[in-house]
Amino acid sequence: xxxxxxxxxxxxxxxxPTTNDGPTLKDAGSTFQQIKASLAEFVSKETELxxxxxxxxxxxxxxxxxxxxxxGILALHALWMILIAVVSAIAWLLNSVTDLGPWASGTIAFxxxxxxxxxxxxxxxxxxxxxxxKVTKPEATIAEAKATLTAISDAVSGDNPSDRALAAQHVxxxxxxxxx
Numbered sequence: 388x389x390x391x392x393x394x395x396x397x398x399x400x401x402x403x404p405t406t407n408d409g410p411t412l413k414d415a416g417s418t419f420q421q422i423k424a425s426l427a428e429f430v431s432k433e434t435e436l437x438x439x440x441x442x443x444x445x446x447x448x449x450x451x452x453x454x455x456x457x458x459g460i461l462a463l464h465a466l467w468m469i470l471i472a473v474v475s476a477i478a479w480l481l482n483s484v485t486d487l488g489p490w491a492s493g494t495i496a497f498x499x500x501x502x503x504x505x506x507x508x509x510x511x512x513x514x515x516x517x518x519x520x521k522v523t524k525p526e527a528t529i530a531e532a533k534a535t536l537t538a539i540s541d542a543v544s545g546d547n548p549s550d551r552a553l554a555a556q557h558v559x560x561x562x563x564x565x566x567x
Contacts, residue, residue: 433531440525451518458511465504473500 477496482489 429535433528433535436531437525437528440528444522444525447518447521451515451522454511454515454518458508458515461511462504462508465507469504470497470500473503 474493474496477499478489478493481487481492481495485492487495
């Protein structure tokens with residue numbers, strides 16, 4: 388075989404793959420797998436954090452809801468069942484002690500019993516409100532999610548937080564930010 392003369396121009400071998408020191412498809416696949424594993428771990432940890440914050444708050448909300456439901460049920464039940472039993476006793480007592488008669492004694496007895504029933508319902512509502520005031524929003528989960536979203540958006544856009552801080556110092560008056 389005859390050797391080709393050296394012309395000084397780079398030789399291109401179109402048929403065979405060339406080797407270079409840049410990233411390869413294998414590196415990109417490996418990086419993608421690492422990102423996928425990191426994202427799965429991140430989602431798992433965020434879920435655990437959210438559960439740790441939300442479960443106690445949901446428990447307090449559930450207790451408060453139960454107390455409100457109990458207050459409503461007792462208010463209705465009390466207005467019918469307790470009223471009937473207590474009214475009979477008070478009406479009998481008023482009728483025997485005063486000159487009111489059975490109808491007036493019964494009316495006053497119903498009023499007294501209704502006020503007592505509403506007082507019990509009011510106390511239950513106040514206790515339920517105090518339970519609802521103990522419900523808090525998941526501060527740590529919200530802050531972590533915001534920080535992660537910022538980090539992901541910075542990584543995707545190629546932003547560096549220190550570059551943003553430097554850019555914020557050199558703001559052109561009247562200019563508007565694009566994409567932020």
